[in-house]
Amino acid sequence: MSISGAGVEDAVEDEAVAPARGTRVRRRVGYVVGLFGLLTLLLLGAVVVLIAQGSIAIPIGDVLRVLTGQEVGSAVNRTIVLDARLPKVVAGLLAGAALAVGGAQMQTLFRNPLADPFVLGVSSGAILGAAIVILGTSGVGWLSGLGLVSQLGVTGAAVAGAAGVLLIALGIARRMGDPVVVLVVGVMLGYLAGAVVDMLVYYTDPDRLQALATFTRGSVRNVTWNELQVIAVSCAAVLVLSVFLAQPLNALLLGDRYAGSLGINVRRVHFLSLASVAVLSGITTAYCGAIGFVGLAAPHLARGLLRTSDHRLVLPASALIGAVIVLVAEYVAGGNGLTRTSLPLNSVTAFVGAPVILWVLLSGRARRQA
Amino acid sequence: MTTENPRPALQAVALAAGYRRRRRHPAVTVLRDVHLAARPGDLIALIGPNGAGKSTLLRTLVGAQPPLAGHVLLDGRDLATLSPRQRARRLAVTLTEPVDVGQMSVEAVVALGRIPYRSWVGRESGRDRAAVDRALVDAGVADLRDRPLTDLSDGERQRVMVARALAQEPAVLVLDEPTAFLDVARRIEFAAMLTRLAATTGAAIVLSTHDLGFALRRADQVWLVGGDGTVTAGAPEDLAYGDAVTRTFTGENMSFDDAAATIVVADDTRPGANVRVVADGRLRQWAEHAVRRAGWEPTADPCDHVLSIEHGAPCRWHVNGARGVGFESLVAHLRGRTATLPEDARTG
Structure with missing residues (x-):
């Protein structure tokens, strides 16, 4: 490649200029690689533990053997792992990663450290979209009762609802500037969408209030393999797209005009990023309900641990951290098998999210980014 | 290239x-x-x-x-x-x-x-x-x-x-x-x-x-x-x-x-009188600066008013028999706002 020739010259020049810099750079690379390694291990650990624990405990060895495709003695264990627990775990993992990457993009796009699909009402918009289609067309019930085609219709409506709220919130954010005002506006949009959903459900069939509750509080428990296909394909596609958005998003940190001067097509990046967030949060909400605070907290934790805002590192780290948060939350919420009932995921994720919001507000970051 | x-x-x-x-x-x-x-x-x-x-x-x-x-x-x-x-x-x-x-x-x-x-x-x-x-x-x-x-x-x-x-x-x-x-x-x-x-x-x-x-x-x-x-x-x-x-x-x-390469406000109240400045180097430049600020026009040619300045911090000045110390009193004098000499000028 054309780069290699220049690389040799530069390597020589580098050594002449700053011999100490090499050590520093190597230490930094070591730290980053180590951090990603640790996060990956945490995630794998969470996956295995969550599969092993539950109303019936399965030996870790059996879990690992099933996951790696080996034979296990007990066919029941195999069925529990593959059909009952794995879909839920994979769904949680994908939802966490999707929400975290969506949140990280929104924080840059809105120039607001408090932006997040849940806080700004995007999830509520998704529920509204889904509710309109479900209640307006069949009136049969929530997703579990639907075939693949109508499932896709509902999913599309959820994405559209998410995109609608995103557009309104972004329009206001660009005009107002003050992150705290935008936060309040987002919360209000969320309430508004939620109120419409309540009305719809109430006037359609009072019995469905229970179904609504699981939808708005977030749960990965009822996800099936069929549904997981939709989540996996779409989330994976958008997460791959975000790899290409990392560098343009870095340029956007400087502001739209600087990004434009660096050859970035700012409008296209806005569009692609908004579309990604709408798909990620819309789909997650359609299948797992509104899981709060993960999109807000994970990117801040990623930036804090990495000590940089560089999206090339922050986006993948957020994805890992988001996945770990949701899996741990699911474990605490009842996946441990210690209780018969289960908590809504939001009750657990709020323990991570609320302190992060307070910390961001009190440390003055919110104002400074205005 | x-x-x-x-x-x-x-x-x-x-x-x-x-x-x-x-x-x-x-x-x-x-x-x-x-x-x-x-x-x-x-x-x-x-x-x-x-x-x-x-x-x-x-x-x-x-x-x-x-x-x-x-x-x-x-x-x-x-x-x-x-x-x-x-x-x-x-x-x-x-x-x-x-x-x-x-x-x-x-x-x-x-x-x-x-x-x-x-x-x-x-x-x-x-x-x-x-x-x-x-x-x-x-x-x-x-x-x-x-x-x-x-x-x-x-x-x-x-x-x-x-x-x-x-x-x-x-x-x-x-x-x-x-x-x-x-x-x-x-x-x-x-x-x-x-x-x-x-x-x-x-x-x-x-x-x-x-x-x-x-x-x-x-x-x-x-x-x-x-x-x-x-x-x-x-x-x-x-x-x-x-x-x-x-x-x-x-x-x-x-x-x-032209000299200062900048825009100046033309001052209508200027007396416009010329004064010959006797000094050298940086002191001369700042003396002329003070003279202009007071609304007079510095010149090197012989004329009725003569300002001579001695080095020092602050400098000492003589003009038409009056004398004083420092540019502040000089500008005040040239603007005709003072009749008395500062304390230390009399003792020195």
Whole structure:
């Protein structure tokens, strides 16, 4: 490649200029690689533990053997792992990663450290979209009762609802500037969408209030393999797209005009990023309900641990951290098998999210980014 | 190479610049028939009164808005035919808006200048790293490379933004009022750096400024945006010696003072009397300064009033039999506001 020739010259020049810099750079690379390694291990650990624990405990060895495709003695264990627990775990993992990457993009796009699909009402918009289609067309019930085609219709409506709220919130954010005002506006949009959903459900069939509750509080428990296909394909596609958005998003940190001067097509990046967030949060909400605070907290934790805002590192780290948060939350919420009932995921994720919001507000970051 | 290649780095040909209030409304032409050429290595100051169209011209020259007529040529190629990425490899800007990048080191911010050269995934090559190193050194911020941008002073941030622009390895560097928020010392430092950069990098540097003195002292060329829709280009001396600067900036009761290279307010209350100043070196310059400030006219020819000044801190002065210590009392005396001598002048 054309780069290699220049690389040799530069390597020589580098050594002449700053011999100490090499050590520093190597230490930094070591730290980053180590951090990603640790996060990956945490995630794998969470996956295995969550599969092993539950109303019936399965030996870790059996879990690992099933996951790696080996034979296990007990066919029941195999069925529990593959059909009952794995879909839920994979769904949680994908939802966490999707929400975290969506949140990280929104924080840059809105120039607001408090932006997040849940806080700004995007999830509520998704529920509204889904509710309109479900209640307006069949009136049969929530997703579990639907075939693949109508499932896709509902999913599309959820994405559209998410995109609608995103557009309104972004329009206001660009005009107002003050992150705290935008936060309040987002919360209000969320309430508004939620109120419409309540009305719809109430006037359609009072019995469905229970179904609504699981939808708005977030749960990965009822996800099936069929549904997981939709989540996996779409989330994976958008997460791959975000790899290409990392560098343009870095340029956007400087502001739209600087990004434009660096050859970035700012409008296209806005569009692609908004579309990604709408798909990620819309789909997650359609299948797992509104899981709060993960999109807000994970990117801040990623930036804090990495000590940089560089999206090339922050986006993948957020994805890992988001996945770990949701899996741990699911474990605490009842996946441990210690209780018969289960908590809504939001009750657990709020323990991570609320302190992060307070910390961001009190440390003055919110104002400074205005 | 730059001296052998006379092709301008940035050129405006029969350019008309302006804006549209709304889509499909007729355009408002602010500047018409503009011809400009910035050679590689030139330091060019763009000056003009507020509202004359400086920003409009700057925005048109960097391609942020399309020309209403004519062309902007960048390295000989029409700006309108270049892709944003191609443009970003030839033209870099610094803006007046403040930058908040969150948690980023100086080096990471400067490395953003390499985006036009990197693949879509953003992998850095050795060439990218070398360009960043060079930019950090050229802008004098190599020592700050690991500091977070948020920790820096205004002057340091401004230099970092210049380094970021230099990392683009541009043929043309456009700075929008880069010295607006800097104190006097930082401003002079910054100006010296730009002069050096123009010479070492071979880039044409165009900056807009309200600092007329800076423009006349430092620039190779001044682009003067008059309030009448014209842009006059020329050496600072040509514009100052001709009436372009006077015509553009002086209003009622104002004139362009050649000696001070700045605009002065004509003072109607001036006594206008001449005074012969007897002193030498720096003392003479400041004595004349004080005399002018008092509304008199210093001269070297024999005349009725003679001011002689002795070195010292503060200095001692004699004028027409009166004497005193320090310039404050001198100016007060010349303005006729004092009859008595200060305490220490009588005792000494």
